[in-house]
Amino acid sequence: MAQDGPAKKQPKTRTTQTRIQRKNTAVLFDAALAVFSTHGFRGATLDQIASAAGMSKPNVLYYFRSKEAIHTALLEKLIETWLDPLRALDENGEPLDEILAYVRRKLSISRDHPRESRLFANEILQGAPRIRSVLSGELKQLVDEKAAVIQRWSDAGKIRDVDPVHLIFSIWSLTQHYADFDAQVHAVLGEETDPYPAAQHYLESLFTRMLSH
């Protein structure tokens, strides 16, 4: 739903895309993700995106009406992926297992999709100008809902007493750290080291000790 297709004169209908359109928008999304995630919105240039996508600058603007449109489309495309791991937290599951599984899902995202993580980090760091409404709408609602679940687990004595919202914040920060601060993590551990196995063990141990009686 994110991309708006050819900007002005859609060649076919607006619902049907040719194979070449589909392929080009996919290539463009990947290129834009690479460039925006490392340089931020204003630091990124259409030249960089075009050359990363292997096409000319005007051709990029044939698919998206502006630099802003690419960025917005990217964020919208990713936002659901970003919320899904928390959505999957199941009140009927075993509480500690559910939380550890959520931690593992988030850590996997940092490992497998670090650029997406840095794209969001860039956006939020700068005050979330383009996604503030999503944060205070969809995201807040989801957090409130899942915080209530955690609170009930805690009230029922199934996990130790804990502030549910700050628990969620801590899962976000601990897992996303390995993607967002990758440069620092590798500066400390050495470029060769894969931090994820040790990170997973550390985080499972941390949340287990904190939450189990």
Add this chain to the structure above:
Amino acid sequence: MAQDGPAKKQPKTRTTQTRIQRKNTAVLFDAALAVFSTHGFRGATLDQIASAAGMSKPNVLYYFRSKEAIHTALLEKLIETWLDPLRALDENGEPLDEILAYVRRKLSISRDHPRESRLFANEILQGAPRIRSVLSGELKQLVDEKAAVIQRWSDAGKIRDVDPVHLIFSIWSLTQHYADFDAQVHAVLGEETDPYPAAQHYLESLFTRMLSH
């Protein structure tokens, strides 16, 4: 040591600054910190910095030879402040107290100096192009040293077994989250809420449960 004074023709000696120079560079640092921390290096403009400092653009460039020079000077000025809280971790103190005190120092920095936190976050997020040598030099050395301290505490049975480097990473990520992701924290908690009292309680509880027998 960071600023290089008037760029080309230092008016007096290079070691002595006039009162007006001292005042202007201080004002400039504050303005630059505000602008760079919210927009990143390339997103920031000299116009924004100049107007935030209440001076004209050429006047800004009278004090620093380039935009890059302002940014570098800022980072250099802040780096020691950034490392000091970890330096203060004392092997001879009571282990859990030392770690909790470090957590509190870091959390206070997020609360009192969020712009500095976001400046570093921006820099590291973009691959730390301008401070990579500090990270793999001074910072790595300090982390190695303090990780060894924590390892000895752990070996001596004074705290529970823990990966010392990931423990340090977790303190960084958990505390800096409240400054760097301020926009998200407030979107979830509401603009009026001060997250820090609850954050401090949550984090103390987290590390106490994780580290004490």
Add this chain to the structure above:
DNA sequence: GTCTATAAGGGGATAGAC
């Protein structure tokens, strides 16, 4: 020390040929 004016180049977006 501070200003106005301006040079020089980068970067987003469009025109129009193919």
Add this chain to the structure above:
DNA sequence: GTCTATCCCCTTATAGAC
């Protein structure tokens, strides 16, 4: 659908008067 050429604004930095 894709390209070359180009427009024009924004931004960094300098020149030179006061």
